Amino acid sequence: MSETRLSSAELPEPSLDEDDRMKPEFVSAVLGHVDDGDTEAARALVEPLHPADIADLFELTPVERRRALAAAISDLLDADVFAEMNEHVREGLIDALDPAQVAEIAAELDTDDAVAIIEDMEEEDQRAVLRALDPDDRAAIEEALSFPEESAGRLMQRDLIAVPEHWTIGNVLDYLRSNEDLTTDFWEIFVVDAQHKPIGTCKLSWILRTPVEIAVADVMAREQTLIPVDMDQEEVALRFQKYALISAAVIDPLGRLVGMITVDDVVHIIQEEAGEDILKLSGAGDGDINEPVLESYKARVRWLIANLGTALVASSIIAIFEGTIAQMVALATLMPIVAGVGGNAGTQTMAVTVRALATNQLTQSNTWRTISREIRIALLNGSTVAVVIGVGVAAVFANPALGMVIAAAMMTNIIIAGLAGVLVPLALDRRDIDPAVSSSVFVTMTTDSMGFLAFLGLATASGITG
Amino acid sequence: MSETRLSSAELPEPSLDEDDRMKPEFVSAVLGHVDDGDTEAARALVEPLHPADIADLFELTPVERRRALAAAISDLLDADVFAEMNEHVREGLIDALDPAQVAEIAAELDTDDAVAIIEDMEEEDQRAVLRALDPDDRAAIEEALSFPEESAGRLMQRDLIAVPEHWTIGNVLDYLRSNEDLTTDFWEIFVVDAQHKPIGTCKLSWILRTPVEIAVADVMAREQTLIPVDMDQEEVALRFQKYALISAAVIDPLGRLVGMITVDDVVHIIQEEAGEDILKLSGAGDGDINEPVLESYKARVRWLIANLGTALVASSIIAIFEGTIAQMVALATLMPIVAGVGGNAGTQTMAVTVRALATNQLTQSNTWRTISREIRIALLNGSTVAVVIGVGVAAVFANPALGMVIAAAMMTNIIIAGLAGVLVPLALDRRDIDPAVSSSVFVTMTTDSMGFLAFLGLATASGITG
Numbered sequence: 001m002s003e004t005r006l007s008s009a010e011l012p013e014p015s016l017d018e019d020d021r022m023k024p025e026f027v028s029a030v031l032g033h034v035d036d037g038d039t040e041a042a043r044a045l046v047e048p049l050h051p052a053d054i055a056d057l058f059e060l061t062p063v064e065r066r067r068a069l070a071a072a073i074s075d076l077l078d079a080d081v082f083a084e085m086n087e088h089v090r091e092g093l094i095d096a097l098d099p100a101q102v103a104e105i106a107a108e109l110d111t112d113d114a115v116a117i118i119e120d121m122e123e124e125d126q127r128a129v130l131r132a133l134d135p136d137d138r139a140a141i142e143e144a145l146s147f148p149e150e151s152a153g154r155l156m157q158r159d160l161i162a163v164p165e166h167w168t169i170g171n172v173l174d175y176l177r178s179n180e181d182l183t184t185d186f187w188e189i190f191v192v193d194a195q196h197k198p199i200g201t202c203k204l205s206w207i208l209r210t211p212v213e214i215a216v217a218d219v220m221a222r223e224q225t226l227i228p229v230d231m232d233q234e235e236v237a238l239r240f241q242k243y244a245l246i247s248a249a250v251i252d253p254l255g256r257l258v259g260m261i262t263v264d265d266v267v268h269i270i271q272e273e274a275g276e277d278i279l280k281l282s283g284a285g286d287g288d289i290n291e292p293v294l295e296s297y298k299a300r301v302r303w304l305i306a307n308l309g310t311a312l313v314a315s316s317i318i319a320i321f322e323g324t325i326a327q328m329v330a331l332a333t334l335m336p337i338v339a340g341v342g343g344n345a346g347t348q349t350m351a352v353t354v355r356a357l358a359t360n361q362l363t364q365s366n367t368w369r370t371i372s373r374e375i376r377i378a379l380l381n382g383s384t385v386a387v388v389i390g391v392g393v394a395a396v397f398a399n400p401a402l403g404m405v406i407a408a409a410m411m412t413n414i415i416i417a418g419l420a421g422v423l424v425p426l427a428l429d430r431r432d433i434d435p436a437v438s439s440s441v442f443v444t445m446t447t448d449s450m451g452f453l454a455f456l457g458l459a460t461a462s463g464i465t466g
Numbered sequence: 467m468s469e470t471r472l473s474s475a476e477l478p479e480p481s482l483d484e485d486d487r488m489k490p491e492f493v494s495a496v497l498g499h500v501d502d503g504d505t506e507a508a509r510a511l512v513e514p515l516h517p518a519d520i521a522d523l524f525e526l527t528p529v530e531r532r533r534a535l536a537a538a539i540s541d542l543l544d545a546d547v548f549a550e551m552n553e554h555v556r557e558g559l560i561d562a563l564d565p566a567q568v569a570e571i572a573a574e575l576d577t578d579d580a581v582a583i584i585e586d587m588e589e590e591d592q593r594a595v596l597r598a599l600d601p602d603d604r605a606a607i608e609e610a611l612s613f614p615e616e617s618a619g620r621l622m623q624r625d626l627i628a629v630p631e632h633w634t635i636g637n638v639l640d641y642l643r644s645n646e647d648l649t650t651d652f653w654e655i656f657v658v659d660a661q662h663k664p665i666g667t668c669k670l671s672w673i674l675r676t677p678v679e680i681a682v683a684d685v686m687a688r689e690q691t692l693i694p695v696d697m698d699q700e701e702v703a704l705r706f707q708k709y710a711l712i713s714a715a716v717i718d719p720l721g722r723l724v725g726m727i728t729v730d731d732v733v734h735i736i737q738e739e740a741g742e743d744i745l746k747l748s749g750a751g752d753g754d755i756n757e758p759v760l761e762s763y764k765a766r767v768r769w770l771i772a773n774l775g776t777a778l779v780a781s782s783i784i785a786i787f788e789g790t791i792a793q794m795v796a797l798a799t800l801m802p803i804v805a806g807v808g809g810n811a812g813t814q815t816m817a818v819t820v821r822a823l824a825t826n827q828l829t830q831s832n833t834w835r836t837i838s839r840e841i842r843i844a845l846l847n848g849s850t851v852a853v854v855i856g857v858g859v860a861a862v863f864a865n866p867a868l869g870m871v872i873a874a875a876m877m878t879n880i881i882i883a884g885l886a887g888v889l890v891p892l893a894l895d896r897r898d899i900d901p902a903v904s905s906s907v908f909v910t911m912t913t914d915s916m917g918f919l920a921f922l923g924l925a926t927a928s929g930i931t932g
Contacts, residue, residue, distance in 0.1 A: 024830040060831040204670035244730035264710035274740035282817035297846040311803040332798035337777040351748035364490040365526040380763040
């Protein structure tokens with residue numbers, strides 16, 4: 001592209017606001033031209049955009065108008081735009097294309113992006129697209145599809161620069177200059193031994209700064225992080241983040257170099273993996289606003305039904321104390337406070353524990369320290385909240401005994417909440433169950449049930465109702 | 467370092483398990499040697515580790531033993547290790563050092579890492595460290611500190627390669643080869659005009675692949691993403707992610723090149739910003755397991771007290787219906803179900819909305835579409851849960867009217883929950899308040915209060931208690 005994309009600091013970009021969000025007026029203007037059949041005007045607006053912004057434009061266009069937009073700006077809707085698009089939006093557009101068109105898009109992309117587009121298609125369509133590809137592309141994509149979903153094998157590119165260890169910097173430069181077919185999408189080169197096993201990496205800046213007669217083996221970094229081809233993408237992302245990698249070699253089970261992952265392919269995974277815990281904890285599934293309504297409904301209603309089940313447990317505990325409540329209805333008024341604040345305290349601890357587990361900060365070495373830390377925080381929180389509610393209830397109801405009961409119940413429940421918030425995710429993690437997915441149900445059940453039990457139980461035992 | 471760090475697929479690394487977590491036996495072994503005064507043995511274990519893993523070792527060591535560990539392996543505890551360390555752990559160690567030692571560490575780091583270490587110190591200590599630095603380093607760090615916290619100015623490095631547009635590739639190569647002082651930490655070079663304004667970037671792979679006589683201006687990409695020096699780091703991270711950047715030029719308000727941000731400095735911000743929403747929503751503050759207990763207590767108790775306030779609102783609504791409850795105590799048993807499942811439904815919608823806002827997916831263009839989408843999901847969820855609970859209660863209590871009441875209340879509350887879950891974060895975002903921080907309190911108050919109001923109100927109005 002010939003246009004310079006200037007930052008908002010220098011010249012306001014007409015299509016984006018200061019927070020890099022696409023302006024509604026811009027979206028309306030483009031769609032207005034599409035409706036009027038003025039495709040030239042629509043194209044003129046869209047042409048200066050980065051592929052990622054064109055992808056955003058489609059996401060912001062109502063579902064039923066996306067195909068008309070695609071038809072109007074079809075020549076600007078290139079493979080890069082599809083690669084940047086939200087998967088639900090992309091699926092909607094890809095479904096309208098025939099396999100030959102999809103194959104044309106896939107052929108232009110890096111293997112990892114092509115795989116991302118093809119892997120979600122139905123098997124029959126997938127086969128049709130693969131048949132329409134030329135043999136090299138087809139082989140590369142079929143090989144990638146043979147690795148598990150969300151593994152390094154699906155993320156990696158096969159286009160990379162690998163050189164033998166006996167080469168000099170001069171050999172490398174000649175090789176890079178004389179081979180037109182080589183990729184330009186690399187930031188480091190890999191040095192391999194006779195078995196094609198990676199033995200070191202060389203940043204391009206080192207190659208540029210080193211005299212040509214020096215051997216590659218003398219400038220390369222022998223310390224390198226290798227990614228097994230079947231490694232889960234979440235682990236890949238954690239490694240890139242921890243070791244501040246720009247690219248990394250992917251190796252097969254025999255240790256041979258089979259591909260390369262670059263940081264730009266990993267950045268969105270880091271963001272997704274870190275962001276999805278909040279959605280999982282709330283039971284919102286994928287939580288993508290572009291997901292079809294029925295899919296969101298299916299993902300969410302399961303957790304609401306599970307929550308209904310745990311609410312019934314709490315409810316049955318209240319039922320035990322119906323006699324006590326009948327004697328003193330104020331207990332029914334106050335009991336949700338004990339359960340609710342306990343639930344909040346449990347959620348705090350649970351969120352901290354889930355994040356610490358996800359980022360590998362919480363390991364066997366510091367498990368007991370973390371549990372004891374949460375107990376101390378719970379004691380402090382519990383005392384504070386118990387005093388506030390105890391004094392308040394004693395005063396408002398002119399009943400010091402009732403104040404004592406609710407204070408003791410609150411203290412008890414916040415300590416139980418702290419324990420449940422740290423122990424439930426830990427126990428799930430030990431059993432290799434993702435703690436973000438199911439902790440909430442157990443923690444809420446515990447804090448609700450124990451809140452009601454502690455409050456109504458203490459009220460009954462203390463005899464304040466009589 | 468001379469050691470090759472092999473991946474777990476090739477040879478199991480003795481210090482890390484298959485999930486890249488440091489093994490507890492390894493931590494114990496190192497600390498055992500430290501306790502025995504056998505610093506040689508401790509050093510032998512720690513030396514092969516990557517700085518990020520040495521930083522992890524300190525995080526996994528109990529607070530009171532960290533200084534002894536630092537003393538034992540002091541020569542391995544270099545600036546890179548401090549740069550990788552959790553800030554709370556680092557502060558604990560830095561506090562024990564005198565300003566000259568801190569200055570020595572800071573002088574070895576890139577400006578951004580040095581700033582990260584110094585910015586959290588108390589002002590007096592900060593000044594002492596700055597005085598101990600040599601004038602160049604001091605000027606660079608003082609300039610960085612003059613930018614707001616969490617801004618691009620604090621993240622950027624000043625060491626970068628900028629060349630005039632009239633140069634050829636050959637000029638660039640000569641310049642890079644003949645200047646020993648230049649950084650090697652770059653992936654792209656910037657082309658600037660006479661006013662030092664960036665006009666294009668050149669990937670190193672292009673420089674390596676282009677004949678020496680070609681002008682830089684003919685191969686550079688004119689399309690570039692410029693980062694204003696005062697841009698918030700969250701926006702910087704979103705830009706890097708959206709446009710898949712490896713590095714980007716930072717410009718001052720006049721558009722002149724003043725620094726460079728590379729993706730490795732941004733990756734941990736992407737992770738933190740995406741991960742912190744879950745902690746904010748739960749009211750757990752920073753939510754770092756290395757945070758001192760008192761700080762965690764202060765961060766969390768505020769939200770528990772706020773939650774106590776909202777629970778009192780719900781409680782006062784129940785109080786209105788004390789007469790009804792006295793007539794039919796079963797209502798007290800059932801009412802938490804309506805509030806609880808509604809709260810869960812609200813949290814689901816809220817989590818989705820908060821994430822969509824944080825990733826710029828939800829903008830003015832699709833606000834109404836998103837709200838209507840959530841209403842449709844709420845109608846589906848509400849109908850399903852209402853039927854299940856309605857039929858169940860009617861059967862168990864042999865009271866079809868009570869079943870009707872709880873079904874209607876559940877339906878009502880889930881719809882209200884869906885609305886609150888999307889409208890509360892949107893309203894806060896419009897007022898430039900971070901929706902992750904305070905949405906929870908409002909949404910929970912709404913679902914609790916409306917749950918009790920709908921259920922007890924309908925029970926009273928329907929006359930089932932009489």
